[in-house]
Structure formats: C-alpha cells, structure tokens
Amino acid sequence: MRRPNILIVDDEVSNIEIISAILEDDHEVCFATSGEEALQVARAELPDLILLDVLMPGIDGYEVCRQLKADAVLADVPVIFTTALGDQEAEVKGLELGAIDYVTKPVAPVILRARVRNHLDMKRMRDELAELAVTDALTGLGNRRCLETRLAQEAARLAARGEMLSVIILDVDFFKRFNDLYGHAEGDRCLTMVAAALNRAMHRSNHLAVRYGGEEFACILPGLAHEEAMEMARSILTRIQALGIPHSASDIAPHVTVTAGVATAACRAEVEPQRWIVAADRQLYAAKAAGRNTVSGRFYDAVALAEL
Amino acid sequence: MAELEDLLARRSLRARRVFEALEAALQGQGAAEIAPLRAALGALDYAAAATALTALAETLGLAKEKTA
Numbered sequence: 001m002r003r004p005n006i007l008i009v010d011d012e013v014s015n016i017e018i019i020s021a022i023l024e025d026d027h028e029v030c031f032a033t034s035g036e037e038a039l040q041v042a043r044a045e046l047p048d049l050i051l052l053d054v055l056m057p058g059i060d061g062y063e064v065c066r067q068l069k070a071d072a073v074l075a076d077v078p079v080i081f082t083t084a085l086g087d088q089e090a091e092v093k094g095l096e097l098g099a100i101d102y103v104t105k106p107v108a109p110v111i112l113r114a115r116v117r118n119h120l121d122m123k124r125m126r127d128e129l130a131e132l133a134v135t136d137a138l139t140g141l142g143n144r145r146c147l148e149t150r151l152a153q154e155a156a157r158l159a160a161r162g163e164m165l166s167v168i169i170l171d172v173d174f175f176k177r178f179n180d181l182y183g184h185a186e187g188d189r190c191l192t193m194v195a196a197a198l199n200r201a202m203h204r205s206n207h208l209a210v211r212y213g214g215e216e217f218a219c220i221l222p223g224l225a226h227e228e229a230m231e232m233a234r235s236i237l238t239r240i241q242a243l244g245i246p247h248s249a250s251d252i253a254p255h256v257t258v259t260a261g262v263a264t265a266a267c268r269a270e271v272e273p274q275r276w277i278v279a280a281d282r283q284l285y286a287a288k289a290a291g292r293n294t295v296s297g298r299f300y301d302a303v304a305l306a307e308l
Numbered sequence: 309m310a311e312l313e314d315l316l317a318r319r320s321l322r323a324r325r326v327f328e329a330l331e332a333a334l335q336g337q338g339a340a341e342i343a344p345l346r347a348a349l350g351a352l353d354y355a356a357a358a359t360a361l362t363a364l365a366e367t368l369g370l371a372k373e374k375t376a
Contacts, residue, residue, distance in 0.1 A: 013351060013352045016321075016352060017352075020321045024321060024322075028320065028322065029320070029321040029322070030318055030319040030320045030321065031319055031321060031352065032319060033352065037319075041318075041319050044318070045318060045319075
C-alpha cells in the first residue's frame with residue numbers, strides 16, 4: 001500500500017528535522033525551505049498533506065496557502081499550519097484561507113501524529129467519494145459527470161492551440177428489446193461487456209470512454225482528426241459485434257450491435273464544450289435513421305458547431 | 309546512486325537513508341566526495357548534495373547517464 005506523502009514547509013531546517021522525525025516512519029516526507037519552493041514541490045509531488053509554516057522570508061505561509069487553494073489540482077490537499085504564533089487572530093486567518101488545522105510549535109509528537117492521521121483518513125475518504133461521484137457503478141467507466149468535466153478540461157486545453165477534438169456517442173441497438181427478452185441481469189451483463197470492449201479501444205492515455213446514460217456510451221478523443229475518429233468508431237462497432245452477445249430480438253443482426261455518431265471540430269475558446277455532445281448526438285440520430293449498426297460523422301467548423 | 313539522485317530532485321527526506329546505504333556499500337571509496345555529500349544532506353542543502361553526488365559519480369568513474 002502506498003505510503004502517504006507529506007510536504008513539510010519551514011525555513012528552519014531544525015523544525016523540518018523535528019517534524020520529519022515524528023512522521024518519517026509511516027510516511028514519505030519531502031520538504032521545502034521557502035514559500036516559492038513549497039509551491040514548486042507541491043506541484044511536482046502532489047502531496048497528500050502539507051505542513052506549512054506561517055512566518056517565512058519571501059512568500060509567507062498564508063500566501064502559499066492562498067495559491068494552493070487557487071490551484072485546481074492542489075486545492076483539495078489538506079494544509080495544516082505549523083507556527084510558533086499562538087494568537088487566535090493568526091489561527092483564524094489560516095483557517096479562513098482554507099487550512100484544515102493549526103498546530104503550534106514546539107509540536108507534541110503524539111498530537112501531531114494523531115492529527116496528521118485523521119486528516120489523511122479524511123482526505124482518503126474524500127478522494128474515494130470524489131471518484132465514486134464520477135464512476136458508473138455498473139460498468140466501472142466514467143459517468144456523465146465525468147464526461148462533462150473531462151470534456152470541458154480537454155476543450156479548454158486544446159483551444160490554446162486550436163487543436164482537434166472528436167466525440168463519439170454510441171447507442172446499443174434495440175436494447176429495450178434485449179432487456180425485455182433476456183431480463184435485466186443479462187442486460188447489465190451486456191452493458192458491462194460493451195463497456196469493457198469500448199474501454200479496450202481507447203489506446204491513448206488521454207482518450208476516455210464513459211457511460212453517458214442507459215445504453216448510451218461516449219468517447220472523448222482529443223487530438224484525433226475526423227477520419228481517425230471515424231475509423232475509431234468503425235473499429236468499436238467491429239469489436240462489439242465480435243463479442244457475439246446473442247440478440248434474437250434485433251432487426252439487424254442475431255447479436256448485439258451499436259450505432260455511433262461522431263463529431264469533430266477544432267477547439268475554440270468561444271465554443272461551449274457541450275456543442276460536441278449535441279453534434280455527436282445529431283450524427284447518432286442520422287446513423288439510426290440510416291438503419292443502425294453504422295457510423296455517421298461530420299467535421300464541423302467553429303461557426304457550424306456554435307450554431308447547433 | 310540513481311535513486312539518491314531522484315530523491316534529491318524530489319526533495320525527499322528518504323535521501324538520507326539511501327545515502328547511508330550507499331556510503332556503506334562504497335566501503336570507503338570516494339571518501340573525499342562522500343564528506344561534502346554527507347554535510348549537504350545534514351544541512352538539507354539538496355542543491356549542494358546534488359553537486360556532491362555528481363562529483364562522487366565522476367570520481368567513481370560512473371558517467372551521468374549510468375546514474376540516471
């Protein structure tokens with residue numbers, strides 16, 4: 001099991017030595033001796049908890065805390081202020097800036113260990129809850145919230161260089177009939193197998209497959225040109241047909257098939273990420289109208305996408 | 309030595325334990341370069357420690373790419 005990583009920030013080396021001696025047996029400990037270095041190390045190491053001195057030359061602990069809480073990646077890292085100051089005003093200021101706790105030096109080893117353990121436990125539980133909130137319980141893929149968050153992140157990232165973003169939406173053909181014929185347990189098994197096949201098709205680390213809802217799935221494919229995204233969609237259809245899940249109530253094939261809509265556009269800051277979903281959904285309906293078990297796609301320019 | 313280099317870059321306090329193991333393994337080799345490395349680690353001056361580690365690697369005839 002991974003040992004929690006704790007960042008100690010203090011301009012006094014002796015204070016770092018004292019605190020690390022208390023924590024080193026049960027944690028990975030790294031350190032920084034200035035506010036500037038603390039921010040660098042925090043960004044590089046993504047610690048599970050930060051013990052932060054208030055009074056330091058240059059950027060003080062309050063400013064470090066302020067910058068940590070303004071950073072989307074680091075905002076959830078618990079910060080405990082460690083300082084010789086004992087006045088209530090300083091304590092309130094630290095807590096108002098987002099620190100989770102406050103300990104005064106000299107630190108009592110038993111108290112520090114207990115507080116660190118409690119805050120690490122709480123962070124672990126928060127992280128697990130956050131993960132559950134974006135995970136589809138049946139398939140283990142991301143859920144709709146995951147899709148929306150990731151789509152917004154990728155669209156913003158790619159907009160800086162006007163790079164391509166493709167979205168595929170897929171629908172299991174005649175799934176209601178499948179459920180009616182084989183029962184919900186088999187329906188769940190079918191969705192789980194389709195999800196696994198879809199996930200296996202995501203070759204790049206930044207490609208994401210999610211369960212969009214019911215029998216609908218979606219893929220976010222940053223950096224793929226339209227024809228590459230179309231090819232990806234076709235390969236997904238082939239993979240799912242190859243599963244050979246019997247579906248005698250389908251009008252198309254004796255096994256489970258899917259239909260896919262693909263939308264590709266260059267990212268622009270002024271185009272809402274949701275437009276890709278709307279566009280892919282339209283292509284999905286076009287593919288359904290064309291008889292299902294097929295792919296329909298379109299490359300959109302920024303104006304066409306924004307007008308959807 | 310590569311592990312120590314990595315731990316120094318990551319500002320990890322485990323670097324000191326890894327250094328102790330390295331010092332024992334060297335059995336007196338590179339003693340002149342070991343002393344400043346030990347002093348830098350003791351002072352938590354990791355920039356100086358990284359410099360001393362590079363000097364130690366050179367003394368021991370280890371090219372930089374072999375330690376990376």
